[in-house]
Amino acid sequence: MRYITFGIFLTILVSASKTNANESHDIYNSQSQSAFSNVSRHVIESHSLKGKRTIDVSLPVNYLETGSKVTYPLIVVLDGELLFHSVSGFAQFQAMNSQMPEAIVVGIQNAPDTRRDMTPKPINANGDPLWFGGKEDQYLSFIQHEVLPFLEENYRIANFKVLIGLSPSASFTLHSFWKQPHLFSGYIVINQADFKAVGYGKETIFDKVIESVRQQPEDKRYLYISMPEGGAARNPKIVDDYEKLERALSPYLPQKVSFKWELIDKQSYAAVLPAIMSGFELIFPAQRWDVNYRNFVAGENGATLRNIKAHFSELSEQYGFMALPKGERFYNRNRLKRIVYVLINEERYTEAEAIVQYWLSLYPHSGNAYDTLADLYLAKGEKDMALKHRKKALELARRNNDHRVMIFEEALNNLKSTKK
Known part of the structure; x- marks a missing residue:
């Protein structure tokens, strides 16, 4: 040749x-009077959560030009009121520059005073449950049985989905990894440490992740976890747990899972966007797409x-x-x-x-x-x-x-x- x-x-x-x-x-490029002509808003009356939830949908730039058989990977962003516009804008920019595929990005907003409901109810060092969380399976049912069917009915969704969570919603993201392992292919878990939860027995959430990978078939998944350096400095056990998780997953790399953890040199939520960039790079390496x-x-x-x-x-x-x-x-x-x-x-x-x-x-x-x-x-x-x-x-x-x-x-x- x-x-x-x-x-x-x-x-x-x-x-x-x-x-x-x-x-x-x-x-x-649309000549619409709206600066966000590719974004739509829907309200879902949720039976699982017993209330309304707002979801925003951002379509790829070329969505109108592609054929009916062309489907797009789906990126589901929890804490949509905080993260949706940043993630959808970044994903669009990366796709425009061939750093990743074009994708449909969906932001799920929290109802007032419900953000921590979705995390598995944590257990403290004394074995006592904390006051928040415990509705993780209701949220999982909401996504599995209400959000995804709605999206698949109304948009051209591929069978490759990524879930992004931050802090409490990151705990939920890890919970979904092991509880419904076929629901998503990629997981971006931001500002998250290992922990024990009600209903987990003697296992931590990292233990659940390890066991899920051991039992899964050859369908590959991608898992990215991060923490700001300040959080790791205050609690050195975080890095120990990350390293333990990496050692446990190493026999399954890269056939069953691609895994990366890192500490971000930013404070608190300033670490979010660098983490999302790294997470996308793990799932969609730029050298493969560009x-x-x-x-x-x-x-x-x-x-x-x-x-x-x-x-x-x-x-x-x-x-x-x-x-x-x-x-x-x-x-x-x-x-x-x-x-x-x-x-x-x-x-x-x-x-x-x-x-x-x-x-x-x-x-x-x-x-x-x-x-x-x-x-x-x-x-x-x-x-x-x-x-x-x-x-x-x-x-x-x-x-x-x-x-x-x-x-x-x-x-x-x-x-x-x-x-x-």
């Missing part, structure tokens, strides 16, 4: 050529598309959901669109069209993909076909409330004027 060298690739990009990508429309697209380009006929499909098929198999290549990307040429123009400029039109059709098979409502296809037909001298696809690009942009409508209108009008 012959890969195009970086030097040749750059030469192609900067040299004069028949067809150049329009860099002014990198990616879909692939260098120029390395897909090959001299052999058809090999470029085969290389693209092979990489994303491997990712899909690893995670159990369809890993999507980037058709378009903010302020970055590392994407399918750029490869198409490289092939056009080499007059490898059949290969270029095959990649655009692959792009459209995943993003059938992408105006940019159709606009790129129009450029391909223009390069081939087929203006009628180019006009057809310019019109389709504009139609989709209008339907999607795409801020690039004026760009597609201008491209269409320019093409019409050349046909007169």
Whole structure:
């Protein structure tokens, strides 16, 4: 297999050529009057919790452009009133930059004065239960039987879900790890130490986690746990317990579980965002997702598309959901669109069209993909076909409330004027 060298690739990009990508429309962005047009709010009347709960849903940037069979990993954020906007914004930013897959992010808000209800009721050093917690299984039922079915009915959810909890909700996150081990694939547990709880017998919550991993089949899970350095300094046993947990899980790494613990050099809740960043990196290592697209380009006929499909098929198999290549990307040429123009400029039109059709098979409502296809037909001298696809690009942009409508209108009008 012959890969195009970086030097040749750059030469192609900067040299004069028949067809150049329009860099002014990198990616879909809504022209809605709302700054958060991709966020919806729902209220669920919960039988498990005997009251209403508010959930916020943030959809990926390209959600409107993908096909009905494309599903997305789900990130469930507890303490939604505190964490939802930060986590959803960070996940979107990372996905835009190919550091992780695009995901649907859901924040579950706490009702007033209920935040600690979800933690297993802790037991102190004297063996006495503390005053809070004890409703962990009601919360688990709420998520399993009410939240997830609602989301799966209304959104395209993949069977790969991540749960994020902080302090009391981190205790619940660990409880769900062992109590319902198939509910989530990834767990980000922030500001959490080991503890004993009512109903756990002589075992701690870390003991429960270890036993759950021992008994699980080969379905892999991801577990990240953190603590601010100040918390560990006040209670050195925290680090001892983390190290004990790591030793106990080591025989199962990485086949059954990927595990990481760390101390964050921040105070209290200032450690939250660094922990979330590390947790996502454990679950979705950037080097696996931020692939260098120029390395897909090959001299052999058809090999470029085969290389693209092979990489994303491997990712899909690893995670159990369809890993999507980037058709378009903010302020970055590392994407399918750029490869198409490289092939056009080499007059490898059949290969270029095959990649655009692959792009459209995943993003059938992408105006940019159709606009790129129009450029391909223009390069081939087929203006009628180019006009057809310019019109389709504009139609989709209008339907999607795409801020690039004026760009597609201008491209269409320019093409019409050349046909007169």
